[in-house]
Amino acid sequence: MPKSYRVRTELDAILSDLGEGDPVPSERDLALRFEVARETVRQALRDLVVEGRIRRQGRGTVVSRPKMVQPLQLQSYTEGAISHGRVPGRLLVGWDDVPADAGTAQELGLNGGEPVMHLERVLLADGERIGLESSFLPLARFRVLYDTYDPTTSLYAALRTLGVTLDQATERIETVLASPREAALLECTTALPLLRLHRCSIDRQGAPVEVVRSLYRGDRIAFEARLRT
Incomplete structure (x- = not known):
């Protein structure tokens, strides 16, 4: 041995x-x-x-305390954290308009270069940094969020107040290493494995709502899914 x-x-x-x-x-x-x-x-x-x-x-x-386990389902980070007895939080990194790259534009049903709202936040659990989330939403549809939304709270809750109900999403998970910028925001080293989630959500009318690219510290969080035949 x-x-x-x-x-x-x-x-x-x-x-x-x-x-x-x-x-x-x-x-x-x-x-x-x-x-x-x-x-x-x-x-x-x-x-x-x-x-x-x-x-x-x-x-x-x-x-260490046990990892926080997030269910792979269409719910907000806030709801998932609270369901596991953790206190969720968010730190705003940036919130502005950017031209959609080709991939984001295709997923949101937009033309390449069309402006989208980009919201980037650090995700907290009991005050500890565990994730970095970048959300992209069609600017023409959700410009009102600049006037009505507190970015330290749940985005999905804010969307519900606008009458938007998410119906389905496609999500992909990969393992990556952090860039120096990401490591600084997550207070980890570039050698720490991260879980990268890419999600595209659609509402009940079949319209794309958001593209989310999230990075989670592999030493702080795990994901689980319930499977049925």
């Missing part, structure tokens, strides 16, 4: 007996306990940080 695998197995057993916020033994102590080099322990700890099992706190390491 490779040493790294044995160390990881032993660390899993240690973490199973600890609770959220409990300190993890130091690299030195673990290296002595497992009779391996500190670099072997260090790599195993890095893997656990990436997975969200542990997190750095000061000069030590503690057990």
Whole structure:
């Protein structure tokens, strides 16, 4: 059995007996306990940080709280966070008009270069940065949001007040690494795997409403779907 695998197995057993916020033994102590080099322990700890099992706190390491699990369904981030006992929040990064690129224009049924509203926000859970969301909406239809909408609140709730009911969406999930800008906004490193979600939502009249491109920290959040035959 490779040493790294044995160390990881032993660390899993240690973490199973600890609770959220409990300190993890130091690299030195673990290296002595497992009779391996500190670099072997260090790599195993890095893997656990990436997975969200542990997190750095000061000069030590503690057990992380469980990941927030978001359902893959047509609901707002706010609704999903509240359903899991978390306090949602948003930080506005930018909100302005931009010309639609070819892909966005096609999904929204617009001409290339036609103006769209671009809303970019950092998503929070209990004050912790876990996601970066970019929403694109047809400007001609939703210009009124500039006068009526608070961007730190749920966009879907605001759309409902305008009489817009979302009916269906197409969503794609991929794994990516953060750019330096994205890492700075999410307060993580560029080596941390992110989950990228791309969604196009349609209302009950069959009209495209939004294109959303979201990045989520893989160490803070997971997604699940209920499947039926």
